[in-house]
Amino acid sequence: MALFFVRLQTCIKKKHKQKTRQNTVKLLKSLGYSMEIEAFIVYVNPEFSIWGAPNEDDSILPGQISEHFRELQNMKPVTNPELEKLAQALVECHDPEYPSKLIKYEYEKMNKGIICPTCGLLVHNFCGRFHMCESCGKKMIIQKAISNSISDFHTLFPNEKLTTKRLADWCGTEDTNRVYKVLKRGYQAAGSESCRYYIPVNEQPTSARYVG
Numbered sequence: 001m002a003l004f005f006v007r008l009q010t011c012i013k014k015k016h017k018q019k020t021r022q023n024t025v026k027l028l029k030s031l032g033y034s035m036e037i038e039a040f041i042v043y044v045n046p047e048f049s050i051w052g053a054p055n056e057d058d059s060i061l062p063g064q065i066s067e068h069f070r071e072l073q074n075m076k077p078v079t080n081p082e083l084e085k086l087a088q089a090l091v092e093c094h095d096p097e098y099p100s101k102l103i104k105y106e107y108e109k110m111n112k113g114i115i116c117p118t119c120g121l122l123v124h125n126f127c128g129r130f131h132m133c134e135s136c137g138k139k140m141i142i143q144k145a146i147s148n149s150i151s152d153f154h155t156l157f158p159n160e161k162l163t164t165k166r167l168a169d170w171c172g173t174e175d176t177n178r179v180y181k182v183l184k185r186g187y188q189a190a191g192s193e194s195c196r197y198y199i200p201v202n203e204q205p206t207s208a209r210y211v212g
């Protein structure tokens with residue numbers, strides 16, 4: 001099951017890579033340029049791996065990312081007026097309002113639980129320090145999984161307060177004490193004792209960011 005999932009994800013990523021490359025070629029043509037585009041699939045999750053994966057030049061695994069960028073930095077730069085003109089044209093294509101166009105997620109409609117880092121299965125009713133994923137057999141560290149889920153929640157709902165009750169529900173558990181321990185270790189408390197919430201370290205609470 002896990003191997004099928006990885007192969008399916010790889011197939012989907014290759015289709016996305018091809019589509020992205022085609023869109024880039026179209027963009028360059030619209031700007032009056034025609035050149036060869038080299039595209040890569042980059043797997044950024046540090047815990048991701050493909051067992052028995054073929055040695056493909058267009059795939060960059062987590063352990064290869066640093067080396068890839070070192071190779072790019074060591075390449076002899078090619079500059080000329082045309083490339084500088086293209087660079088400026090690409091900069092002008094940037095949409096400064098793009099971050100505000102992020103998808104809006106509805107909390108009530110989203111599935112809850114901690115996510116298996118290998119196959120993406122949502123896990124509920126976990127107990128103990130570790131949990132074995134029913135789908136792929138991955139041994140998950142519960143504390144780390146809860147911490148990752150809290151980060152996901154904060155990314156998806158930046159205006160929501162990080163409370164133990166809310167995050168316990170997000171993680172698919174009724175054990176608020178486990179969530180509290182993770183928050184206490186990696187976040188700083190704010191608000192009164194009866195309305196306690198948490199914020200990431202080095203981030204200051206503001207009335208605009210933490211409402212309701």
